[in-house]
Amino acid sequence: MYIRKTYPLKGLLHWTRRYIYLFLLFSLIPVFLFDIMGWKWLHVPWLPLGVLGTAVSFIVSFKNNASYDRLWEARKIWGGIVNTSRSFTVMVKDFIVDNGKTSEKNLNSIHKELVHRHIAWMTALRYQLRKDKPWENHLKKDKSNEEFRSQNMYVIEDNIPIKDVISNYISPSEVEEIFAKGNQASQLLGIQSKRLKEIHKQGLIDNFRHMEIEKSIVELYTLQGKSERIKNFPYPRQFATLNFIFLWVFIILLPFGIMEEFENIGDKILEALANHKSHTAIMHQLQEFIAEHFVWLSIPFSTLISWVFFTMEAIGENSENPFEGGPNDVPITDLSRGIEIDIRQLIDDDDIPEPYQWKNDVIL
Numbered sequence: 001m002y003i004r005k006t007y008p009l010k011g012l013l014h015w016t017r018r019y020i021y022l023f024l025l026f027s028l029i030p031v032f033l034f035d036i037m038g039w040k041w042l043h044v045p046w047l048p049l050g051v052l053g054t055a056v057s058f059i060v061s062f063k064n065n066a067s068y069d070r071l072w073e074a075r076k077i078w079g080g081i082v083n084t085s086r087s088f089t090v091m092v093k094d095f096i097v098d099n100g101k102t103s104e105k106n107l108n109s110i111h112k113e114l115v116h117r118h119i120a121w122m123t124a125l126r127y128q129l130r131k132d133k134p135w136e137n138h139l140k141k142d143k144s145n146e147e148f149r150s151q152n153m154y155v156i157e158d159n160i161p162i163k164d165v166i167s168n169y170i171s172p173s174e175v176e177e178i179f180a181k182g183n184q185a186s187q188l189l190g191i192q193s194k195r196l197k198e199i200h201k202q203g204l205i206d207n208f209r210h211m212e213i214e215k216s217i218v219e220l221y222t223l224q225g226k227s228e229r230i231k232n233f234p235y236p237r238q239f240a241t242l243n244f245i246f247l248w249v250f251i252i253l254l255p256f257g258i259m260e261e262f263e264n265i266g267d268k269i270l271e272a273l274a275n276h277k278s279h280t281a282i283m284h285q286l287q288e289f290i291a292e293h294f295v296w297l298s299i300p301f302s303t304l305i306s307w308v309f310f311t312m313e314a315i316g317e318n319s320e321n322p323f324e325g326g327p328n329d330v331p332i333t334d335l336s337r338g339i340e341i342d343i344r345q346l347i348d349d350d351d352i353p354e355p356y357q358w359k360n361d362v363i364l
Helices: 009-015 017-036 046-095 104-130 137-141 143-152 162-166 172-179 184-201 207-232 237-273 282-292 294-319 332-346
Strands: none
Touching: 009 017, 017 143, 017 237, 017 294, 046 104, 046 207, 046 237, 046 294, 046 332, 104 162, 104 172, 104 184, 104 207, 104 332, 137 143, 162 172, 172 184, 184 207, 237 282, 237 294, 282 294
């Protein structure tokens, strides 16, 4: 998640510079053939091209809206995880109490065990959400994205093995148990429910309170399932493919439609210059030269329009997967650490970690 008020234009231009060079080339070749080689027939009527541009703008807008909806839903889900984690911890602390059958030390140990296992669940879930999916690979392999990530980001889940992190919260036997199965996060919630059942049998929690805590486990399963739904179901690839094709058809044809329009402007300037009294003045000759070659000004304008359309589509493409570990993602790593600090303070735990210190205005 990028946290500055505005993303610097310099950074945006640097991120898209390879495509800007390509757009310049796409714009230069038609103008060279049209003006230098004299291929005056080489143009596309502006009316159908304008209709195509309108269609592309609608398609790009639709994709960006869908991408934002996925991002915002993911943020709401993790907001739910924050709230449910706090509720679960408070219930563990206040519902599992001394009944005269156990010591205060053992009671604190139970609280710590359950809370640490919950942190292990969050750890397992965020690692699962950070795993690469086939439809995400092309974004990470893109040279511009790869360069940005290497210079500005450090994704913990990509650099520290999950076992090294999760073993700090659960016993070695539980580590072996959950990694023998496919979905570690689901297994941890199952172990948590089993342990609560054992605590209930020991008489440390009554029936009603046990049911309330179990509701929290059910809610955590629900939130995990919602996160997995977004992670495992991409923005429909048929729409993404059509976006890609239509956008590049428009970008390639754009210079052919703009050229004639700019040449017509140059012709009108020449007509106006013909009424000048002096045709030998330096300013007149300069204006005449510009008007004769006015078609070349279509190059920067065509490049600008292509860049705007491409950048809008690229932002949507890079925002549609909110858990992949990119700069536009929901910061689940930071949220997990914030939850961990919060709930461990609620049970007066020791060795509470510090918040992550993120650099370059990107929180993950």
